[in-house]
Amino acid sequence: MSNEQQQTPFERRAGEMLRDSADSLDAATRSRLTQARHAALEGISARPAWLDFRVLAPGGAVAAAAVVAVLMWTGPMQRPAGETGAFDDIELLADADAYEISQETDLDFIECAAAMGEQDVAGT
Amino acid sequence: MSFCPATYASVTLPTVEPTAHALNTFLASVERRAYRMAQIALRHEEDALDAVQDAMLQLARRYARRPSEEWRPIFYRILQNRIRDLQRRRAVRSRVLAFLPWGGEGEDDSDPVERAPDPAPGPAAEVEGGEIGVALQRAVSLLPARQREAFLLRNLEGLDVAETAAAMGCSEGSVKTHYSRAVHALREQLGEFMS
Numbered sequence: 094m095s096n097e098q099q100q101t102p103f104e105r106r107a108g109e110m111l112r113d114s115a116d117s118l119d120a121a122t123r124s125r126l127t128q129a130r131h132a133a134l135e136g137i138s139a140r141p142a143w144l145d146f147r148v149l150a151p152g153g154a155v156a157a158a159a160v161v162a163v164l165m166w167t168g169p170m171q172r173p174a175g176e177t178g179a180f181d182d183i184e185l186l187a188d189a190d191a192y193e194i195s196q197e198t199d200l201d202f203i204e205c206a207a208a209m210g211e212q213d214v215a216g217t
Numbered sequence: 218m219s220f221c222p223a224t225y226a227s228v229t230l231p232t233v234e235p236t237a238h239a240l241n242t243f244l245a246s247v248e249r250r251a252y253r254m255a256q257i258a259l260r261h262e263e264d265a266l267d268a269v270q271d272a273m274l275q276l277a278r279r280y281a282r283r284p285s286e287e288w289r290p291i292f293y294r295i296l297q298n299r300i301r302d303l304q305r306r307r308a309v310r311s312r313v314l315a316f317l318p319w320g321g322e323g324e325d326d327s328d329p330v331e332r333a334p335d336p337a338p339g340p341a342a343e344v345e346g347g348e349i350g351v352a353l354q355r356a357v358s359l360l361p362a363r364q365r366e367a368f369l370l371r372n373l374e375g376l377d378v379a380e381t382a383a384a385m386g387c388s389e390g391s392v393k394t395h396y397s398r399a400v401h402a403l404r405e406q407l408g409e410f411m412s
Contacts, residue, residue: 103404106411108372110350111357115253115373125266126248130241133273137237137281 367395
């Protein structure tokens with residue numbers, strides 16, 4: 094003890110007796126303490142518990158099940174009315190004329206020209 | 218891009234092997250006293266072994282990479298907590314048993330081990346039989362928990378006041394008070410035999 098000088102004889106004697114009793118443990122107890130120590134030391138090299146696959150796997154499965162449940166609950170994604178999607182873009186790209194028309198800003202003029210063209214065809 | 222070897226040489230990376238070796242040495246140096254401490258507190262050999270093993274495991278898993286000079290107070294802090302857990306569990310068990318129809322007649326909330334009849338003949342007879350050590354352990358085990366912790370940590374393990382305070386999770390002033398009361402109580406019971 095670091096402050097043994099300050100201890101009374103009673104305290105010193107008590108300390109000696111307690112330490113003697115600890116040093117005189119029976120062989121079976123000493124053996125079990127050694128086994129416990131070795132088991133504890135194995136824990137140092139082990140990966141953290143949260144990295145263990147057995148811990149992660151159930152969590153991942155629950156998360157995946159939750160995602161599937163949410164998707165099934167909400168149903169297939171509905172596109173808002175009026176919004177053009179990727180399928181329309183493919184059609185535009187495939188039709189060169191349509192693509193050029195889509196780039197025009199004066200759609201009223203184009204509609205008017207188209208109507209006049211139809212009238213000409215009907216007139217002939 | 219150029220590397221400066223001196224900079225890399227000065228970096229010390231933690232490695233498992235030296236830590237395991239140092240921790241093994243540390244645990245081997247404290248395990249017997251830790252066991253005796255737990256056994257005096259719990260008065261049950263199997264529970265004492267469980268408490269020490271749990272403390273070792275927790276120290277190795279959570280605190281092995283802390284500086285080795287911190288291990289001792291941390292280890293004893295864990296051990297004291299574990300001892301308290303086991304004592305609490307016993308108290309809960311006795312409370313549950315008290316509700317059961319086939320048991321618990323006249324039970325109270327105290328630790329059943331504490332309530333068990335003490336077959337010992339008492340300090341005087343033990344001293345006469347040359348078992349002063351047994352009498353001392355029995356007297357220490359009957360101290361209030363905090364007094365017992367302070368007395369054993371300081372007298373059996375040899376921690377100083379600051380380390381004892383860290384291990385007990387209280388102030389140094391509290392440690393001094395608990396220790397002083399423990400010594401006073403023990404001296405009253407055993408002083409005449411140990412002088």
